[in-house]
Amino acid sequence: MIQFEAVHKRFPNGTTAVHDLSLDMPEGGVTVFVGSSGCGKTTSLRMINRMVEPTSGTIRVGGRDVLDQDAAELRRSIGYVIQQAGLFPHRTVLDNIATVPLLLGWGRKKARAAAGDLLERVGLSAEMGKRYPHQLSGGQQQRVGVARALAADPPVLLMDEPFGAVDPVVRTQLQDELLRLQKDLNKTIVFVTHDIDEAVRLGDRIAVFREGGHLVQCAPPAELLARPVDSFVADFLGAERGLKLLSLSTLADVPQGPAPEGGSWELVLDASRRPVAWRAGEAETPVRALRDGDSLLSALNESVASPVGLVARVDAEGVLTGVSSRDDIHQRAGAAHAAALSGVPSRVSAPDPAAQSPQGLEDSDPAVDKSAGFDDAAAKDLA
Numbered sequence: 001m002i003q004f005e006a007v008h009k010r011f012p013n014g015t016t017a018v019h020d021l022s023l024d025m026p027e028g029g030v031t032v033f034v035g036s037s038g039c040g041k042t043t044s045l046r047m048i049n050r051m052v053e054p055t056s057g058t059i060r061v062g063g064r065d066v067l068d069q070d071a072a073e074l075r076r077s078i079g080y081v082i083q084q085a086g087l088f089p090h091r092t093v094l095d096n097i098a099t100v101p102l103l104l105g106w107g108r109k110k111a112r113a114a115a116g117d118l119l120e121r122v123g124l125s126a127e128m129g130k131r132y133p134h135q136l137s138g139g140q141q142q143r144v145g146v147a148r149a150l151a152a153d154p155p156v157l158l159m160d161e162p163f164g165a166v167d168p169v170v171r172t173q174l175q176d177e178l179l180r181l182q183k184d185l186n187k188t189i190v191f192v193t194h195d196i197d198e199a200v201r202l203g204d205r206i207a208v209f210r211e212g213g214h215l216v217q218c219a220p221p222a223e224l225l226a227r228p229v230d231s232f233v234a235d236f237l238g239a240e241r242g243l244k245l246l247s248l249s250t251l252a253d254v255p256q257g258p259a260p261e262g263g264s265w266e267l268v269l270d271a272s273r274r275p276v277a278w279r280a281g282e283a284e285t286p287v288r289a290l291r292d293g294d295s296l297l298s299a300l301n302e303s304v305a306s307p308v309g310l311v312a313r314v315d316a317e318g319v320l321t322g323v324s325s326r327d328d329i330h331q332r333a334g335a336a337h338a339a340a341l342s343g344v345p346s347r348v349s350a351p352d353p354a355a356q357s358p359q360g361l362e363d364s365d366p367a368v369d370k371s372a373g374f375d376d377a378a379a380k381d382l383a
């Protein structure tokens with residue numbers, strides 16, 4: 001769906017921001033670009049909608065070379081979300097969301113109806129639509145930013161650190177929201193972040209960049225965590241790689257059996273057969289029952305917290321389905337690790353330190369358009 005072929009970007013001041021990038025991003029998945037500051041993630045992203053022009057190489061979206069398309073038209077056909085949402089301050093939330101549909105000539109009524117639907121989809125009430133951006137929290141503004149990017153139903157969504165400026169709790173909520181939306185919409189999403197946990201949570205594939213604009217490895221999260229291609233990637237993923245891998249595997253395949261009876265500990269259920277606590281005589285330990293979709297990491301944590309080393313399993317309604325032992329959970333964790341290891345090694349380009357350029361020098365580049373693709377004059381129809 002999105003293809004980079006030997007793409008190179010060198011700014012006029014001599015900084016090489018992207019070095020020989022070749023990467024295929026298939027349709028309908030989330031590809032996350034991660035890497036430390038200045039390693040070329042944003043530049044790579046912005047070349048997709050021609051906010052930055054490549055120095056050489058080819059970028060295709062849906063099989064078409066982006067350079068063969070009108071830049072403004074291309075930008076309107078690709079959703080774009082940035083940190084701080086980038087909303088127009090003097091327009092209501094609803095009009096912000098309706099921006100691109102109006103630019104595309106949908107007409108006010110249809111554009112506003114689409115905006116209203118989107119508002120609901122991203123979890124905001126109709127009342128919020130009448131407010132101005134400054135009357136929303138940071139997290140709510142980001143939701144509006146996502147709704148605005150989705151309003152014209154583009155097949156591709158570019159997201160540049162969209163949740164970077166909100167606190168960790170709101171960030172998790174926004175990530176959940178994006179995963180939920182993506183399940184329905186199945187867009188081709190390219191997502192830039194510094195945060196490896198965010199990348200693991202959201203990505204179907206993670207592309208790790210290093211300075212000088214080198215792509216070092218691109219792989220599904222489980223494979224990346226199990227099999228970093230070199231010490232740079234391993235260091236970047238951090239010491240908790242194993243735990244992150246466990247957070248990706250679910251409890252679904254772990255065997256379960258009946259809850260123990262007649263032993264020193266018994267599982268107390270309420271009238272609807274929902275687990276309440278482990279009880280031994282007078283002693284009771286509250287139980288946190290888990291569902292099939294919960295991670296092996298939470299299962300291991302819960303089995304350690306449980307006085308009997310067992311995890312109570314429940315169905316979607318919270319009703320007991322059985323219990324799983326710590327040993328079985330451990331075994332499944334080992335199998336998940338082995339499965340991730342069996343992936344094909346995924347080095348994509350050998351870093352070439354000699355090719356690295358001076359970093360951190362900002363320069364103006366006539367090929368860089370910071371207008372985010374919104375032509376304000378054409379958009380004044382919204383006011």
Ligand SMILES: Nc1ncnc2c1ncn2[C@@H]1O[C@H](COP(=O)(O)OP(=O)(O)OP(=O)(O)O)[C@@H](O)[C@H]1O
Nearest residue numbers: 011017037038039040041042043359360361362363
């Ligand atoms: N317009 C420009 N002129 C000159 N150099 C630039 C320009 N834009 C970016 N750069 C440089 O290109 C390199 C890559 O920048 P880029 O913004 O793509 O990195 P990044 O990985 O997205 O960083 P961050 O995570 O900090 O946003 C950096 O060294 C940056 O200073």
